[in-house]
Amino acid sequence: MKAILVSIIIGFNYFIGFYYGFVQVIYTLMLTIALVVILRHLNRIRYAPFRDLEKRSEMPPVSIIIPARNESEVIIRSIESSLTMNYPGLEVIVVNDGSTDGMLDMLISHYSLQRIDPLYRDLIKTRPVRGFYCTSKIPNLLIVDKENGGKADAINCAINVCRSPYVCVQDADSVLEKDALIRLATPLVQSEVPVIACGGVVRVLNGTKQEGNVVTSIELPRRSTLACFQIVEYLRSFLFGRVGLDAMNCNLVISGAFSFFQKAALLNIGGFATDNVAEDMELIVRMHRHYRLKRIPYRIRFISDPICWTEVPETFRMLGRQRRRWHLGMIQTVWKHKSLIFNPRYGQIGLFAMPYTVFVEMISPLLEFLGYIVIPLSYFFGLINADYFLLFLALAIAYGVFLSTMGIFLEEITFRRYTKWSDLFKLLLYGVLENIGYRQLNSFWRFQAFFQFLFGRIKWENVKKKGDSPSQMRVSTVHSES
C-alpha cells in the first residue's frame, strides 16, 4: 500500500514537471507570436486612418453602455468621459441596476433629467424596467432605471433599448481615452470579414492623475504594492497573452470593462448570459460557437492601442474575491461549452483555444497549488532529491520572472506609458517580486474557485475598490443579489 502511495506521489511529481514544461512552451510560443504581431501592429498604426475617420459621419453609430450599481462616486466621471469621445455618432446609455446609494437621484439632479415612457422591446428578456430618463441638453444620453438583475442583465437591457448597430460596453469605474473608440471601430470599416466583437487594452487607473475625465499623468501608485503587482500582471496579460491569441483568432475573452460588439451578433446569440459570473468570457465563447456552427465568416479582434483605464482592488480580500470570480466564471464557461473541446467542427477554437483554456489557464492553479503542497512534502519524506526540488523551484520562479520582464519590455518597445525612470525600475522590480508570494496567492484564490464551483457556491462576489474619495470604499461593478 505504502509502495503504491509512494509511486503515486513520485508520478505526480513527474507529471507536475512535464506539465510545467508544456505550459512554458505554450507561453513562449505566444510570447514570440505577440512580439512579432505587436511590432507589426505598431507599424500599421503609422498609416491607420484614425484622423480621417474620427469626424466622418459615415462611421457607424455606436451606443456606449454603462451598467452601474451603487457607483454614485464615479458615474459622472464615466459618463463625461464617454460623452467627450472623439467619435462622430455616439449615444450613451447608463443602466442603473437597482442602486441603493442614491445614484439615480444624483444623476437626475446633475443632468436635470426628465422621465419618459419609451416603448421597451425586451428582445432579450431582462428584469423589469422602472423608468427611462433623458434631458434635452444632452440628447444622446439616456438613463435606464431597472430592478437589480446583475451586470449581464443590465447590459442586455441596454441592448434592447439602444438603436445603434454597434455597442461598446464600459464599466462604470473606467475611463476611456478620447480616441479609444475610433481606434476600436476602424477595423470594422477596413475588415473584409465582419468584425462582430473587439476589445482593447485595459490599464490600471490607480496612481494616475486625472483632470476632469481625462487621464493626464501616468505614474505607478505610491501607496499600493498590490496595485503595482496588478499593473505588471495586466501588461503581461494584455500585451502578450491576448495579442498572441488574437493572431490565431482564438481570443476567448474580451474584457468586460471595455468591449465593442455588433448589436446584431449579440441579438443572434441572445445577449449576455445572466447565470455566469464572468459573462464577458461566456459571451465570446458562445459567439465563436454560434458563428462556427452556422459557418458564418466572422472575426473577434483584440487591438492593442485603444485604452481603457480601470480601477483595481487595493486590498487582499477584494483582490481575492475578484480573482475567485474570474476563475469561477472561466470554469463555468468551460463546463457549459465542454463539447467544443477537441471538437474539429469548431476549427482552431475547438482544437486550440478551448484546450488551451482548460489545460493551461483553468487547471494550472489546481496543479500549481497541489504542487506547492505535494512537492515540499515529497522532499521532506525523502521521496525526491533535494537538489531537484530546489532546481525545479528556481526554474519555476525564473521563468515567471522572465515572462513578467518580457511583458514590461513589450510595454517599453510599444506604448511606454510609464515615462519616469523610477517607474520603469519599479516595474522591473515588481516583475521579479510578483513571482514570490503574489503569484502563489493568486493560485490559491483561483484554486478556491474550484471548490465554489463543485459545491455550487456560484454567486457574484462584491468587489470594493478605492473610489475618488479616499475615505470611502464603494461596491464596484454591477452585481446580483440573487
Place this chain on the structure above:
Amino acid sequence: MTISQLFLISFIIFIFFLILTSIMASICRRVWNKRRYEKLDLLRELLRPALRDSIATGSIDAFTRDTKIPAGSLKWEALEQILLEMCEGVEQKTETLKLFQALGYVQYYQKQLSGRSSSIKLSATADKLGKIGDPSAIPFLVQLLQHKESEVVTVAFRSLCRIGSTEALSGVLTALPALLKGGKVTAKAIQTSLLLFGPWAGEPFLKYAAHKDDPEVLSVMIETLIAYPISPEMFQFALSRLSHPNAEVRAKALKLLARHDMRQASFPYNPQIFQPLLKDPVWYVRLQLARTIETLRCDQYIEMLKKLVLDRQWQVRDAATASLINTGEESIDAFLELLETEDRFAKEGISEAVQRTGYKTRLIEWLGGVDLQQKFKALRMMTMMDRAGFPTPMREAIEAGCIGPELSKELAEVPQTGGAV
C-alpha cells in the same frame, strides 16, 4: 552531478540570461529613444524656422542646395516631419511639394516602393507618398491597386485619393469596379477615402456614376455624393435611380435626396415619383422614403407618412413617426388620427417619439396656452397617450398647472397606468 541536473542548471542560467537581456533591452531602449527624440526635437527646432524663412523669401533652391541630407538619417526624418506638417496647410502645399522633390524624398520613396515586398513596408511607403501628394507617384500607386494584399490596396487607394489630382481620380475610378468585385477594399473604406478628393470631384463622380449600372459601384458612388455640393444634375440623377432594380441603390438614391439642403434648393420634380416606393418590398427603402419625403415636403407627404407609420416593419414606423415630429405643428392632426387607430405598435411608437424628441414640451405649452383648438388637441393627445400606457406628459402637465380643476376632474377618470414597467 547528473546530466539532468546539469541540464536544469544550464536551463536556469539561460533563463537568467534572458531575464537580464530583457531588463537591459528595456533600459537600453529607453535610453536610445530618449536620445533619439531629444535629437529629433532639436533638429526640428533648428530646421523649422530655416524652412519657413526659405519659403517666405522664395529661396527654396538655396535651401535645398545648402541642405544635403543622407536618406534615412535623423535629419531626414525631422525635415520630413516638418514638411508633412506644412503640407496640411493649403497655402504652403506647392512649396512643400517642391521641397519634397528637391530634397529627394519623392524619388526615395518611389524607389522604395519598387524594391519592397513586405505588405507593411509597402503600405507605409504608399501612405507617405499620398501624404507628400506628388502626382509623379500616381503610376506607382495605381500599380499597387493590383496587389494581392488588401491592406496594401486600401492604403494605395487612400493615398491616390489624398493626392487628389485628375490623374489620381481617373486611376481610382478605373480600378473601382474590380476592387469592389474582388472585395479587396471595403465599401466604407472606399467611400471615406473618395471624400479626400475634395469638393471639385463631385462633378466627375456624378458623371462616372451616371454611366454605371453595377449596383455595388452605384451604391458607393451615391453614398459618396452625399458629401458633395448639390446640383440639379445630382438631383435628377438621384430621382432616376429610384426605379433601379437593386434595393440598395434605391435606398441610397433616397438618402441622397434626403440631404438637408435639398429642400432649400427646391429642384423641380414629379411629386408622384415617390408613390410606388410606399409599397417597396424592401423595408429599408421604405424607411429611407420616410426621411426623404419629410425633407422634400413633397405633395401629400403627411398622408404618405401616415401610411408609413402603420408599416409592418418597426424601423419604418419609427422613422416615419420621427419625420412626422419634424414637420412640426401640422403633424398633430395626423398623430390624433393615428392614435385613434387599432394599431397598438403605431400608438406606442408615436407616444415614445413625442416624449423623446421634446414634442411633449410643446404639447404642455399648448395646453397652458390660449388657443382653444390647440389646447383641445393637446389634451386629447395626452389622454390617448396616457391610455396607451405613456402617462408622464399628462402628469407633468398637471404638475405644471396647465390643467384647470374642471379638466382635472375629467382626467381623474382616465386610468393612470405605468408605461415602462
